Amino acid sequence: MRLQNHDNESDIEQFSEWILNMGNGKLSEPNDGSAEIDISEELLIVDYDNPIDAIVSSTYPNLQEHYKDEQFLQCRAILASTIEIVDQINEYVLMKIPGDEKEYLSSDEVDMSNANDNEAFNILTPEFLNSLSTSRLPNHKIKLKVGTPIMLLRNLDQPEGLCNGTRLVVTKMANHELEAKIMSGKNIGNITYIPRLSMSPSQSPWSFMLIIRQFPIIVSYAMAINKSQGQSLESVGLYLPRPVFSHGQLYVAVSRVKSKKGLKIWIHDKDGKPLKTTTNVIYKEVFQNL
Structure with a gap:
């Protein structure tokens, strides 16, 4: 709903479907519990010296x-x-x-x-x-x-x-x-x-x-x-030096944004190396009685 009301990008349908599939546990199936999912490179921040500065500069450009x-x-x-x-x-x-x-x-x-x-x-x-x-x-x-x-x-x-x-x-x-x-x-x-x-x-x-x-x-x-x-x-920076740990947490984060261009994600391992995958936690039993 946020995307349909505010986003005029040509790939709005593809992006909204990706978000919904994430929330429904349909990415990287079988996904019932915890699963690794791929994140599109266009959403990732991979070029940085200071990781916190990178996510701050991306989300709050020219903050001063x-x-x-x-x-x-x-x-x-x-x-x-x-x-x-x-x-x-x-x-x-x-x-x-x-x-x-x-x-x-x-x-x-x-x-x-x-x-x-x-x-x-x-x-x-x-x-x-x-x-x-x-x-x-x-x-x-x-x-x-x-x-x-x-x-x-x-x-x-x-x-x-x-x-x-x-x-x-x-x-x-x-x-x-x-x-x-x-x-x-x-x-x-x-x-x-x-x-x-x-x-x-x-x-x-x-x-x-x-x-x-x-x-x-x-x-x-x-x-x-x-x-x-x-x-x-309008602009969301998702900072994941540690993966999400509860049901639907990743879906909540990416679905706050009004457009694909407003979302940037930074993921790394324990040594600070950039990653292109992250954990999605979905327990499908939650949906059984809906």
Whole structure:
């Protein structure tokens, strides 16, 4: 649907069929579980010295000239399979753009109301709690500059368009509040203010419930593939130093783009050597009752 509405290329049918076959597990059959699939050379980035710089330059050309341009930022994103890789890319981009950087640290604690008087939770240090991360919560340390694109992780004001997944660009930074301009959804251009919130994951990946007080945002030059669901983008850089690992993850990544020319993929092995194949994970039992 994204391609049909926005793409006038002559090979739109071939490209859309490739995406659908990827999502249905019809590439490199038998593909029921994990399988290696070929990626067209025209989609690949193979000429580079610094891999992160290559994907950033491809997705955000002339970034230093457009780093405050919300129209430039709103239609682009780099996607990766893990939070660690996403954080590396975002930190690299922040170093490249001008402006003063401000760092915000979270205040973390254990929710003792559900701890069932387990004394072991009392010895969890702040440093240990600060080190925990999950895609459902913001990072302990958030670095920002004016012009940084961010994404909300919580619904703040749905009538105003401030929902989980809304993208904004930072316009001012105070100690306890951020001013930002909305750049996705129905209220594009509106200025809003984001406070710090106390948050916990709806399903804790740990044996205790973590409470984190932080701005409910992530920097979104790069984002995890799962966080990109629902986004429609002009330019997508898919960065895969590690292959995808969950059902449909690769399909979600490549189907965010509005045209074939807007998709660039960078894949390499553990030694940094460029690859032309990657892993696609599809479990066909998911489709049996559809």
